[in-house]
Amino acid sequence: MLCVSKRLSLANSTAILAFTVGLVPMNAAFAATAGVAAVHELAPHRAVYDMKLGEMEDQSGIAGLNGRMVYDFSGSACEGYSVNFRFVTEFQNADGGSQVTDLQTTSFEEPQAESYQFLSKTFVDQELVEATRGTARLGQDSRTVELKEPSEKSLDIGREVLFPTEHLLSIMNAAEEGVPFVAADIYDGAETGEKVYATTTVIGAKATSPVKAGSDGPDAPLAGLSYWPVTVAYFDPTDEEGSGELMPVYQLSFWLYENGISGNLKLDYGDFTIQGKMAALELYDEADCSKP
Template sequence: MQRVLMNGSVAGVFFATAAIAGVFSWEASGATAGGKGGYKLVPHRAVYDMKLGEKEDNSGIAGLAGRMVYEFSGNACDGYSVNFRFVTRFQNTDGGSQVTDLQTTSFEEPQAESYQFLSKTYVDQELVEESRGTAKAGAEAKTVELKEPSEKSLKINPEVMFPTEHLLKILDSAESGVSFIAADIYDGAETGEKVYSTTTVIGAKAPSQVEAGPENPDASLAGLHYWPVTVAYFDPTDEDATGELTPVYQLSFWLYQNGVSGHLTLDYGDFTIKGKMAALELYDESDCNR
């Protein structure tokens, strides 16, 4: 069960695919500093209640409950900051339980020039994994300087995307009618040495099913449209006997035209985690004159 949150790239999934709560405002016409499709990221704080979805008998999980908090700030001129926390309590079929706590912070410079990250994973309040470092873009390669879990330098392909860079690509593709994206992503997950391959499938635009009303935390989504999106994460080093890759996990969600994501599902193969929005707060935007 630890694989769910021992894998720091869970946070990366959210950063790179509307971050489970990526909030945007769309302009009537023309491009803005946020992206080519005429949108810009809006600072916000989103909270999701998480629970166990479908499970197979061999999953070893009897129950699951948790909460995810995602805070986003910044703009296309100054860069983007993210604070993310995902706390989950698992109940085993043998009667035991375990609390995992994934905490990450990151800062991505404009135009994906560099990416700074710190990720910590606690299991029953004990620190079991930490990564910290900086990745910088270059013409020939991206260079990663790790500080934790040990000091190390490595190079990754210059085509590899940072999280917010990937997020903007998904939104631009959705608005342009592109239904499939393949991209390699680096988010500093686990030991900070792993690059994930991803495939993103974007479905047809559909009208929102959210009802307006002060009792609904997602009432602001009423009257909007959304795209159903599924992102699969693959570990390129994890081939099966036939040489095929199977996803480490998949994230499915509804990406609304203002960038908010709902109807979350994390699929790990033998069990799923469902996420429902519990609160959404939008912050004042900072000026960006580019």
């Protein structure tokens, strides 16, 4: 799965993505707990997605959008997980202007989510406008963050908050158990490293990939695999409306395959959507955690 945490805001023309969650039975729903055990093996891979403007409303102010997303995922449950992510988009507005944003992130998550290191840079028209770097760690009573950029700062984000791959595994575990709803708070270093997002995830019925065996398309390695249709809504707990009701910052829908790869992406920002179609997929060799 595209594991990424993340956000797109026209206010600063920045894009990020995040796929992750957590669970513990609570009637028909699940709530997040730290240190979720891995049931699934995540396939190391490099996936490329072509991004284009989907549905939009007049007030969006967008005349066009196109871009490309590259998601490089490697590692294992015994080694930890590394992610290299890049999302380049070109926006055209109704006045004829355009702007190119380039988001680049790298991260490493230790086994058992003991720590999470991240570096994120955002460029607008090739000019660096934001950089975030830090390390989050699992302590005895809480998870703490040591930021180095944009300024040095220490934060306490609470013990129940999940890191990105930990969140992803929780979604997959819930899907396998037939649990249709998951709630979790996640941290991925977004928003200058000080933001924790609340998420809710709706998981649909398990299905089989429509990709035919022997296909020569970019998603050929997904032939015969099972997947779940998933929608994750991201909320900013500090952004309540006057009614006290939280509205999602955005929603991310995708097909989550049994090996953790994502397809058929859709980012919904309310007055416009972005569609993502797989353009290339390369599978890497998997580490054998059973070997000493």
